[in-house]
Amino acid sequence: MGNTKSASNMSQCAIKNRRRSQKSVSEPITLTVVDEEQPSRWQLSERDLAFLSTQTGFSSEEILRWHKKFFHDNPDGRLDRVAFRQFYRLLRNETPERLNDMCDHIFRAFDVDGNGYVEFGEFLLGFAISSHGDLRSRLNYAFECYDLDSNGYLTEDEIEPVLRAMYTLLGIKHVQDYPPEKFAKDLMKKLDISQDGRVTKDEFIHFLMKDDIYRNTVNPFQ
Ligand SMILES: [Ca+2]
Ligand SMILES: [Ca+2]
Numbered sequence: 001m002g003n004t005k006s007a008s009n010m011s012q013c014a015i016k017n018r019r020r021s022q023k024s025v026s027e028p029i030t031l032t033v034v035d036e037e038q039p040s041r042w043q044l045s046e047r048d049l050a051f052l053s054t055q056t057g058f059s060s061e062e063i064l065r066w067h068k069k070f071f072h073d074n075p076d077g078r079l080d081r082v083a084f085r086q087f088y089r090l091l092r093n094e095t096p097e098r099l100n101d102m103c104d105h106i107f108r109a110f111d112v113d114g115n116g117y118v119e120f121g122e123f124l125l126g127f128a129i130s131s132h133g134d135l136r137s138r139l140n141y142a143f144e145c146y147d148l149d150s151n152g153y154l155t156e157d158e159i160e161p162v163l164r165a166m167y168t169l170l171g172i173k174h175v176q177d178y179p180p181e182k183f184a185k186d187l188m189k190k191l192d193i194s195q196d197g198r199v200t201k202d203e204f205i206h207f208l209m210k211d212d213i214y215r216n217t218v219n220p221f222q
Helices: 046-056 060-073 081-089 096-110 120-132 135-146 156-170 180-191 201-210 212-218
Strands: 012-016 030-034
Touching: 046 060, 046 120, 060 081, 060 120, 081 096, 096 120, 096 135, 096 156, 120 135, 135 156, 135 201, 156 180, 156 212, 180 201, 180 212, 201 212
Parallel strands: none
Antiparallel strands: 012 030
16 A cells, blocks of 8 residues: 555544434445545545445445546545535436436535535445445435435425426426326335335335336336
Protein backbone atom coordinates (compact mmCIF):
# COMPACT_ATOMS: atom_id res chain seq x y z
CA MET A 1 0.00 0.00 0.00
CA GLY A 2 2.93 2.34 0.69
CA ASN A 3 0.80 4.12 3.23
CA THR A 4 2.86 5.62 6.03
CA LYS A 5 0.07 7.32 7.90
CA SER A 6 -0.49 6.12 11.43
CA ALA A 7 -3.34 3.76 12.08
CA SER A 8 -5.18 6.41 14.07
CA ASN A 9 -5.23 8.72 11.07
CA MET A 10 -6.36 6.13 8.63
CA SER A 11 -9.88 5.62 7.58
CA GLN A 12 -12.01 3.57 9.84
CA CYS A 13 -14.78 1.34 8.74
CA ALA A 14 -17.80 1.51 10.99
CA ILE A 15 -20.44 -1.13 10.68
CA LYS A 16 -23.83 0.34 11.07
CA ASN A 17 -27.23 -1.15 11.06
CA ARG A 18 -29.55 0.47 8.63
CA ARG A 19 -31.56 3.21 10.27
CA ARG A 20 -34.74 2.03 8.64
CA SER A 21 -37.27 -0.70 9.24
CA GLN A 22 -35.49 -2.58 11.92
CA LYS A 23 -37.62 -5.69 11.68
CA SER A 24 -36.66 -6.82 8.20
CA VAL A 25 -35.01 -10.20 8.00
CA SER A 26 -32.85 -9.14 5.09
CA GLU A 27 -31.07 -6.12 6.48
CA PRO A 28 -27.61 -5.96 4.98
CA ILE A 29 -24.69 -4.89 7.09
CA THR A 30 -23.29 -1.70 5.72
CA LEU A 31 -20.36 0.52 6.37
CA THR A 32 -19.17 4.04 6.18
CA VAL A 33 -15.59 5.07 5.62
CA VAL A 34 -14.89 7.87 8.01
CA ASP A 35 -11.90 10.14 8.51
CA GLU A 36 -12.99 13.24 10.27
CA GLU A 37 -9.50 14.70 10.44
CA GLN A 38 -8.64 14.66 6.77
CA PRO A 39 -11.72 13.95 4.71
CA SER A 40 -10.01 15.06 1.53
CA ARG A 41 -7.09 12.67 1.90
CA TRP A 42 -8.67 9.43 2.91
CA GLN A 43 -6.63 6.30 2.74
CA LEU A 44 -7.81 2.74 2.85
CA SER A 45 -6.00 0.58 5.36
CA GLU A 46 -5.38 -3.10 4.71
CA ARG A 47 -8.09 -3.80 7.25
CA ASP A 48 -10.58 -1.56 5.43
CA LEU A 49 -9.71 -3.26 2.19
CA ALA A 50 -10.19 -6.72 3.61
CA PHE A 51 -13.52 -5.70 5.09
CA LEU A 52 -14.79 -4.08 1.90
CA SER A 53 -13.62 -7.04 -0.13
CA THR A 54 -15.55 -9.45 2.08
CA GLN A 55 -18.70 -7.34 1.96
CA THR A 56 -18.72 -6.62 -1.77
CA GLY A 57 -16.97 -9.56 -3.37
CA PHE A 58 -14.56 -7.17 -5.13
CA SER A 59 -10.82 -7.89 -5.02
CA SER A 60 -8.50 -5.46 -3.23
CA GLU A 61 -7.20 -4.32 -6.61
CA GLU A 62 -10.72 -3.58 -7.84
CA ILE A 63 -11.55 -1.65 -4.68
CA LEU A 64 -8.39 0.42 -4.99
CA ARG A 65 -9.28 1.26 -8.57
CA TRP A 66 -12.78 2.33 -7.47
CA HIS A 67 -11.31 4.31 -4.63
CA LYS A 68 -8.90 6.13 -6.91
CA LYS A 69 -11.60 6.99 -9.42
CA PHE A 70 -14.09 7.99 -6.71
CA PHE A 71 -11.67 10.37 -5.01
CA HIS A 72 -10.27 11.69 -8.26
CA ASP A 73 -13.75 12.74 -9.33
CA ASN A 74 -14.91 13.72 -5.83
CA PRO A 75 -12.00 14.99 -3.74
CA ASP A 76 -14.13 15.56 -0.66
CA GLY A 77 -14.89 11.85 -0.59
CA ARG A 78 -18.65 11.94 -0.82
CA LEU A 79 -21.36 12.43 -3.37
CA ASP A 80 -24.24 14.83 -3.11
CA ARG A 81 -27.28 14.23 -5.33
CA VAL A 82 -25.80 15.98 -8.34
CA ALA A 83 -22.42 14.28 -8.06
CA PHE A 84 -24.16 10.94 -7.49
CA ARG A 85 -26.06 11.30 -10.75
CA GLN A 86 -22.86 11.98 -12.62
CA PHE A 87 -20.88 9.15 -11.03
CA TYR A 88 -23.64 6.54 -11.07
CA ARG A 89 -24.41 7.32 -14.69
CA LEU A 90 -20.96 6.06 -15.62
CA LEU A 91 -21.99 2.63 -14.41
CA ARG A 92 -25.37 2.31 -16.05
CA ASN A 93 -25.65 2.15 -19.76
CA GLU A 94 -28.54 4.61 -19.90
CA THR A 95 -29.01 8.11 -21.20
CA PRO A 96 -29.25 10.90 -18.59
CA GLU A 97 -32.82 11.58 -19.73
CA ARG A 98 -33.85 8.07 -18.74
CA LEU A 99 -31.78 7.73 -15.62
CA ASN A 100 -31.91 11.11 -13.89
CA ASP A 101 -35.28 10.83 -12.15
CA MET A 102 -34.59 7.33 -10.89
CA CYS A 103 -31.11 8.37 -9.79
CA ASP A 104 -32.55 10.50 -7.02
CA HIS A 105 -34.44 7.50 -5.66
CA ILE A 106 -31.39 5.24 -5.94
CA PHE A 107 -29.42 7.93 -4.11
CA ARG A 108 -31.77 7.56 -1.16
CA ALA A 109 -31.23 3.80 -1.12
CA PHE A 110 -27.45 4.15 -1.21
CA ASP A 111 -27.36 6.87 1.48
CA VAL A 112 -27.81 4.36 4.25
CA ASP A 113 -27.20 6.70 7.17
CA GLY A 114 -29.43 9.36 5.60
CA ASN A 115 -26.93 12.19 5.99
CA GLY A 116 -27.56 13.53 2.49
CA TYR A 117 -24.33 12.21 1.03
CA VAL A 118 -23.19 8.89 -0.38
CA GLU A 119 -19.75 8.16 1.01
CA PHE A 120 -17.28 5.79 -0.61
CA GLY A 121 -18.21 2.79 1.53
CA GLU A 122 -21.92 3.35 0.97
CA PHE A 123 -21.36 3.68 -2.73
CA LEU A 124 -19.22 0.59 -3.11
CA LEU A 125 -21.54 -1.56 -1.05
CA GLY A 126 -24.66 -0.19 -2.74
CA PHE A 127 -23.24 -0.74 -6.17
CA ALA A 128 -21.97 -4.24 -5.37
CA ILE A 129 -25.23 -5.41 -3.84
CA SER A 130 -27.59 -3.72 -6.27
CA SER A 131 -25.77 -5.07 -9.29
CA HIS A 132 -24.29 -8.37 -8.14
CA GLY A 133 -26.23 -9.33 -5.03
CA ASP A 134 -28.85 -12.06 -4.86
CA LEU A 135 -32.43 -11.16 -5.68
CA ARG A 136 -33.50 -10.65 -2.08
CA SER A 137 -30.62 -8.23 -1.47
CA ARG A 138 -31.38 -6.30 -4.64
CA LEU A 139 -35.05 -6.02 -3.68
CA ASN A 140 -33.96 -4.81 -0.27
CA TYR A 141 -32.27 -1.87 -1.97
CA ALA A 142 -35.23 -1.43 -4.32
CA PHE A 143 -37.53 -1.05 -1.32
CA GLU A 144 -35.47 1.88 -0.06
CA CYS A 145 -35.92 3.59 -3.43
CA TYR A 146 -39.69 3.52 -2.92
CA ASP A 147 -39.73 4.45 0.75
CA LEU A 148 -39.66 8.20 0.17
CA ASP A 149 -39.91 9.18 3.83
CA SER A 150 -37.68 6.30 5.00
CA ASN A 151 -40.15 5.20 7.65
CA GLY A 152 -39.97 1.51 6.76
CA TYR A 153 -43.39 1.35 5.06
CA LEU A 154 -44.62 2.08 1.57
CA THR A 155 -47.86 3.86 0.79
CA GLU A 156 -49.54 4.21 -2.58
CA ASP A 157 -48.53 7.85 -2.87
CA GLU A 158 -44.88 6.85 -2.45
CA ILE A 159 -45.06 4.05 -5.00
CA GLU A 160 -46.59 6.12 -7.81
CA PRO A 161 -43.82 8.72 -8.34
CA VAL A 162 -41.08 6.10 -8.21
CA LEU A 163 -42.96 3.96 -10.72
CA ARG A 164 -43.19 7.04 -12.91
CA ALA A 165 -39.39 7.31 -12.76
CA MET A 166 -39.15 3.59 -13.56
CA TYR A 167 -41.33 4.12 -16.65
CA THR A 168 -38.87 6.77 -17.78
CA LEU A 169 -35.89 4.53 -17.02
CA LEU A 170 -37.42 1.67 -18.95
CA GLY A 171 -38.43 3.91 -21.84
CA ILE A 172 -42.08 2.88 -21.63
CA LYS A 173 -43.69 4.86 -24.40
CA HIS A 174 -47.43 4.30 -24.26
CA VAL A 175 -47.86 5.47 -20.70
CA GLN A 176 -51.53 6.20 -21.26
CA ASP A 177 -52.19 2.48 -21.87
CA TYR A 178 -51.27 1.69 -18.30
CA PRO A 179 -50.51 4.89 -16.39
CA PRO A 180 -48.24 4.77 -13.34
CA GLU A 181 -51.08 5.74 -11.02
CA LYS A 182 -53.11 2.72 -12.21
CA PHE A 183 -50.02 0.49 -11.90
CA ALA A 184 -49.43 1.81 -8.37
CA LYS A 185 -53.02 0.99 -7.39
CA ASP A 186 -52.77 -2.55 -8.78
CA LEU A 187 -49.38 -3.12 -7.22
CA MET A 188 -50.61 -1.85 -3.87
CA LYS A 189 -53.45 -4.37 -3.93
CA LYS A 190 -50.96 -7.17 -4.55
CA LEU A 191 -48.48 -6.00 -1.95
CA ASP A 192 -50.70 -4.90 0.89
CA ILE A 193 -51.72 -8.31 2.17
CA SER A 194 -52.92 -6.98 5.51
CA GLN A 195 -54.92 -4.23 3.75
CA ASP A 196 -53.90 -1.50 6.14
CA GLY A 197 -52.76 0.87 3.39
CA ARG A 198 -49.07 0.36 3.98
CA VAL A 199 -46.55 -2.18 2.80
CA THR A 200 -43.73 -3.58 4.86
CA LYS A 201 -40.37 -4.50 3.40
CA ASP A 202 -41.14 -8.15 3.97
CA GLU A 203 -44.41 -7.85 2.01
CA PHE A 204 -42.60 -6.03 -0.79
CA ILE A 205 -39.78 -8.54 -1.07
CA HIS A 206 -41.98 -11.59 -0.60
CA PHE A 207 -44.31 -10.65 -3.45
CA LEU A 208 -41.66 -9.50 -5.90
CA MET A 209 -39.47 -12.54 -5.32
CA LYS A 210 -42.31 -14.59 -6.80
CA ASP A 211 -43.79 -12.32 -9.44
CA ASP A 212 -41.35 -11.53 -12.23
CA ILE A 213 -43.93 -9.67 -14.33
CA TYR A 214 -44.38 -6.95 -11.72
CA ARG A 215 -40.74 -7.18 -10.72
CA ASN A 216 -39.53 -6.34 -14.22
CA THR A 217 -41.14 -2.92 -13.97
CA VAL A 218 -40.76 -2.27 -10.25
CA ASN A 219 -37.15 -3.26 -9.60
CA PRO A 220 -34.46 -0.84 -10.82
CA PHE A 221 -31.79 -3.43 -10.04
CA GLN A 222 -32.42 -6.21 -12.56
CA1 LIG B 1 -24.42 8.75 3.79
CA1 LIG C 1 -42.74 5.32 3.71
